[in-house]
Amino acid sequence: MALLLLILVAFAMPTTVVCSRSSPSSKHGHGGGSSGGHGKRSPPPAPAQVVPTAAALVKSTCNTTAYYDVCVSALAADPSSTTADIRGLSSIAVSAAAANASGAAQAAAALANASATSPPPSLAAADATLQSLLRTCAAKYGDARDALAAAKESIGQGDYEMATVHVSAAAEYPQVCKALFRRQRPADYPPEIAAREEALNKLCSVALDIIALLNSSSSPSSP
Numbered sequence: 001m002a003l004l005l006l007i008l009v010a011f012a013m014p015t016t017v018v019c020s021r022s023s024p025s026s027k028h029g030h031g032g033g034s035s036g037g038h039g040k041r042s043p044p045p046a047p048a049q050v051v052p053t054a055a056a057l058v059k060s061t062c063n064t065t066a067y068y069d070v071c072v073s074a075l076a077a078d079p080s081s082t083t084a085d086i087r088g089l090s091s092i093a094v095s096a097a098a099a100n101a102s103g104a105a106q107a108a109a110a111l112a113n114a115s116a117t118s119p120p121p122s123l124a125a126a127d128a129t130l131q132s133l134l135r136t137c138a139a140k141y142g143d144a145r146d147a148l149a150a151a152k153e154s155i156g157q158g159d160y161e162m163a164t165v166h167v168s169a170a171a172e173y174p175q176v177c178k179a180l181f182r183r184q185r186p187a188d189y190p191p192e193i194a195a196r197e198e199a200l201n202k203l204c205s206v207a208l209d210i211i212a213l214l215n216s217s218s219s220p221s222s223p
Contacts (some may be wrong), residue, residue, distance in 0.1 A: 055082040061089055065209035067202045074203060086217070090210040091155050094167065097203035098148035101170065104196035105141035108134050108177070111190055130188055137177035137193060144173040144200065151207070160214045167211065171204035 058081050062071035074096040075081040081092055112134035115127050151166035174197045181189040 055084075057084070057086070058082075058089065061086060061210060061213065062206075064213060065206045067206055070199075070202045071206045071210075074206065086210065086213050087155065090163075090207060090214055091152055093203065093207040093210050094148050094152045094155065094163075097167070097170065097200060097207055098145050098152070100196060100200045100203055101141050101145040101148060101174075104174070104193060104200065105138045105145060107192050107196065108138035108141060108190075111193075112138060130185060133177075133180055133185060133188075134190075136180060137174075140173040140177045141196075141200075144170040147173070148204075148207075155211070155214075158218070160211050160218060163211050164208060164215070167204050167207050171201055171208075174200055 058072060058075045062068045062075065065071045071093070075089055075092050077096070078092045081089060084092065112131045115131045115134065147166045147170040151163045151170065154160070154163035154166060177193065178189065178197060
């Protein structure tokens with residue numbers, strides 16, 4: 001009986017040793033797999049930056065004008081407005097007004113050319129009058145465009161008083177066109193020209209208000 005017990009113990013011992021030796025290795029392997037599986041986590045992606053529709057200076061500057069929405073729309077349409085100072089914003093406003101005046105001059109010239117295309121004999125005199133009025137409008141809007149170009153040049157030279165004179169003149173030129181139509185052909189004042197006249201008036205007002213900020217900041221302080 002004792003011999004049988006010794007034999008059983010002899011057979012049982014290698015298995016126990018093998019199991020006890022394999023346990024740390026298995027545990028180590030599991031730990032290594034866990035470490036390799038998790039590793040370092042990559043940082044979460046940065047949230048998308050919200051680009052403002054207009055720079056803060058654009059909004060604060062436009063708050064000083066008579067037509068805030070027109071001002072913000074005109075300035076924010078130019079990408080450089082997000083980094084421009086007040087002087088730069090005044091140039092952008094003047095350029096927007098000049099683009100309007102240029103478009104009005106082209107539109108008036110196109111309407112004049114259209115009215116001159118083979119009019120019926122019974123309407124020839126009337127169409128000649130309309131054509132003359134439209135050509136006058138084209139010329140006046142061209143004068144407004146040139147005055148605004150001069151205003152931008154004055155801003156670049158730091159002559160804000162002269163810039164004010166040029167922008168004021170640009171706002172007045174289209175009034176000649178409107179007055180002539182009211183006097184001679186009130187029913188035929190083209191809606192497209194009327195819309196551009198109103199827009200130009202507002203853009204010139206915005207430009208004058210911004211230039212006024214430059215005038216006030218450049219004026220010497222009172223003692």
